[in-house]
Amino acid sequence: MEQKKEDSGEAIAKSMFEMARLKVPIISIVIGEGSSGGALAIAIANKVFMLENSIYSILSPEGFSSILWKDSSKTKEAAEKMKLTAKDLYELNVIDKIIKEPNGDEEESFRKISQNLKKEIKSVISEMNDNSLEEIVEDRYLKFRNMGDFINI
Amino acid sequence: MIVDKMKKREPSAKNKNVTIDIPVGKWAKCDNCKEIIYKDVLKENLSICPNCGHYFRMHINKRLKLIIDDGTYKRFDINIETTNPLELEEYPKKLKSLREKTGLQEAVACGTGKIKGEEIVICIMDSGFLMGSMGVVVGEKITYAIEQAIEKKLPLVIFSVSGGARMQEGIISLMQMAKTTAALTKLDKAGLLYISVLTDPTYGGVTASFASLGDIILAEPGAMIGFAGQRVISQTIGETLPEGFQTSEFLLEHGFIDKIVERKDLKDTIYKLIQFHKEGK
Ligand SMILES: [Zn+2]
Numbered sequence: 001m002e003q004k005k006e007d008s009g010e011a012i013a014k015s016m017f018e019m020a021r022l023k024v025p026i027i028s029i030v031i032g033e034g035s036s037g038g039a040l041a042i043a044i045a046n047k048v049f050m051l052e053n054s055i056y057s058i059l060s061p062e063g064f065s066s067i068l069w070k071d072s073s074k075t076k077e078a079a080e081k082m083k084l085t086a087k088d089l090y091e092l093n094v095i096d097k098i099i100k101e102p103n104g105d106e107e108e109s110f111r112k113i114s115q116n117l118k119k120e121i122k123s124v125i126s127e128m129n130d131n132s133l134e135e136i137v138e139d140r141y142l143k144f145r146n147m148g149d150f151i152n153i
Numbered sequence: 154m155i156v157d158k159m160k161k162r163e164p165s166a167k168n169k170n171v172t173i174d175i176p177v178g179k180w181a182k183c184d185n186c187k188e189i190i191y192k193d194v195l196k197e198n199l200s201i202c203p204n205c206g207h208y209f210r211m212h213i214n215k216r217l218k219l220i221i222d223d224g225t226y227k228r229f230d231i232n233i234e235t236t237n238p239l240e241l242e243e244y245p246k247k248l249k250s251l252r253e254k255t256g257l258q259e260a261v262a263c264g265t266g267k268i269k270g271e272e273i274v275i276c277i278m279d280s281g282f283l284m285g286s287m288g289v290v291v292g293e294k295i296t297y298a299i300e301q302a303i304e305k306k307l308p309l310v311i312f313s314v315s316g317g318a319r320m321q322e323g324i325i326s327l328m329q330m331a332k333t334t335a336a337l338t339k340l341d342k343a344g345l346l347y348i349s350v351l352t353d354p355t356y357g358g359v360t361a362s363f364a365s366l367g368d369i370i371l372a373e374p375g376a377m378i379g380f381a382g383q384r385v386i387s388q389t390i391g392e393t394l395p396e397g398f399q400t401s402e403f404l405l406e407h408g409f410i411d412k413i414v415e416r417k418d419l420k421d422t423i424y425k426l427i428q429f430h431k432e433g434k
Contacts, residue, residue, distance in 0.1 A: 007399065009360035009380030010409060013334060017366055020335040021342075037330065037361040037380065044331055058318055058327045067320050081239055082323050092238065094324055144335045145296065147328035148289035150233040 012037040019044035020140065023133040027124055029099070029117065030054045030086075046140045047124050048094070050086040051113065052101040056094070057084035094147070183207050199416045208353060208373055208416065212255075213262045213279045216312060220420050221266035221275060228264035231297050235289050235322060244321045247283070255281045259290045260315070263298040265307065269424045274302040276311040280354070284316035287359055291319070292329025295363060299336040308346040308427050313364040317357015330362035337366050346430045348423055351378050351401065351410065369426055370410045371419070372401035378410075 019026065019042070028045035034056040050056060058064070061079040066072035083089065086098045097120060102112050128136055180189050185207035195202070199219065200209040211219070217226055237244055252258060260282035266275050276298050278285045287295075295311070302309040318326040340347055349367025351360075353376035360380050364370075372378060379386075379399040387394050397403040404410045414422045 007360070007380045007386070009357075010365040012330075012361035012380070013363075013365040016331055016334040016362065017338060020331070021338045036327070037358060040327055040330060041361075044335070056324065058320065058323050064320055081241070083239060084324065089324065092325065094328060141335050141339070144328065144331040147332050148292065148322075148325040149236045149238070150289050150293055151236055153232045153234045 008038070012041040015041040016044050020144070021137060023137055025125060025128040025136050026140065027121055030056045030095070035059055044140065044144065046128065046136065046143065047096045049097045049099050049117070049120060050089060050095050051099050052086055054086060055084040056086075056089055057082055181209070183209075201416060208375055210280045210314060210353060212281060213257060213277045216277045217262070217266070217275075219416070220277075220310075220312075220423070221268065222270065225272075226264055226266035226275075228262060229294070229297060229301060231263075231294060232258070233290055233293060237322075238289075238325050239321065239323045241321055247321075251282055255279070257282050259294070260285045260287070261291045261294050263294045265301070265305070268310075268420060268427065271424060271427050272305075272307055273423075273427070274298050274305070274307050274309045276309075278312060278314045278359075280314045280316075283319060283321075285314045285359070286316050286319035286321075286326070286357075287329050288319035288322040288326045289329060292326070292332050295333050296336045299333070299340050302345055302347075303340055303343050306343070306345065308348065308430065309340060310348045310350065310423060311363060311367075312350045312352060313355045313359050314352045315355055315357065315359035315364075317359055317361075327358065330358045333363040334366065337363060344434075346427065348426060350414075350419065350423075352376050354378070356380065356382070365409075369412075371412050371414050371422065372404065372410045373416060373419075374401060374413050376401040378404055 026045040027047045027049065028043040030039070030048070030050040032054055034043070034054065036059045039056060061075040061082060062072050064082055065074040065078035083092060086095065089095045090098055099113060099116050099120065102109050131139065179192050181192055181195055182189050183202040183205060186202060186205035188202065188204040190202060190204070195209065200211050200215060201207070202209065257279055261276055261278045263274070263276040265272060267273070276295055299309060318330065320326070337347065347367050349364050349370045351364055351370065351372040353373060355364050355376065355378045357380060360378060377399050378401060383394055383399060401410060401413050405413055
């Protein structure tokens with residue numbers, strides 16, 4: 001109860017603010033269900049990856065359908081409309097890379113995902129090694145500064 | 154989030170009416186005391202109920218008149234529209250009809266203007282436009298305003314009223330929280346003053362981004378301010394919420410905001426804060 005007194009809005013805002021100016025390369029990886037401000041609060045990164053089958057969204061499909069269509073049962077329709085898959089988000093330029101999740105044996109699959117991730121993380125870090133700290137911060141800034149297309153009228 | 158807070162004043166009543174001073178008709182009903190008020194009287198009284206003191210939500214134009222010196226407001230020449238990223242059929246129609254109905258382009262207006270002769274960059278949101286929700290247009294306009302404040306070395310004042318991130322644009326709306334916040338890191342670095350004024354209601358992704366990041370955070374009396382709606386929180390934690398939870402008075406007590414300022418004193422208070430900041434340099 002105590003921690004809920006001020007709600008979580010300010011915490012999310014401050015977390016994003018600090019992340020936006022951290023002078024180190026940051027990589028965020030969506031590995032399951034990333035939703036709303038809580039996910040975004042730890043995703044102000046130079047590179048955002050998503051596991052192939054993970055989702056990242058403004059809120060849950062239940063919430064989306066309840067707010068937009070005043071009916072919380074249209075979850076399937078909402079999930080299809082919301083563009084929350086790794087593929088959708090890659091196309092929207094919200095994420096930078098999709099990490100493949102091979103089918104089959106769970107342990108084997110986990111090992112392969114980990115290897116993949118390790119490779120990608122290493123490659124980002126070595127790529128950014130050549131940049132100054134200011135460039136790293138600016139790179140992250142521009143990524144979020146340019147989020148969302150619009151039409152000039 | 155949005156749905157939840159619309160019902161805030163009387164959780165038991167199935168009352169979907171929110172107090173908005175719509176520009177048509179001669180009468181308005183107070184959401185708090187239910188008194189029917191003649192609109193001219195309401196206007197004279199800064200859109201505050203003369204019977205019970207309840208604050209009505211304000212149209213951007215009225216707020217501008219209240220805060221900015223006459224004839225000094227210059228809106229930024231930024232005219233943009235959403236691409237409708239989720240390809241929703243109803244959304245563009247909804248925007249079109251809201252533009253006609255409210256006379257507003259979008260849920261925020263941004264520009265420069267003077268407060269008792271002091272030039273500032275000002276952004277004012279409007280709850281009459283899709284509950285003041287933030288999609289790409291609102292996010293871009295606020296970010297542009299922040300950049301203009303940096304370029305012109307001016308103080309920034311944002312009046313927030315919002316249901317949060319705009320559902321109709323999905324994840325792109327969520328990203329506007331990051332965009333506006335990142336821009337504020339630059340304003341901070343430039344050492345410029347940002348005063349955030351919270352008005353009823355300020356929720357969701359707006360609370361969880363620029364609205365909470367003011368160097369000074371002011372709020373109007375009795376404003377409801379939070380991230381998640383009360384019903385959601387109380388269901389999640391399985392407890393009833395304390396009396397007055399999410400009111401500006403409660404938040405002042407818990408250190409989230411710096412001062413509650415009555416509507417009639419807002420202009421003067423903002424002016425004084427700008428003066429203090431100048432002298433402190
Ligand atoms: Zn009243």
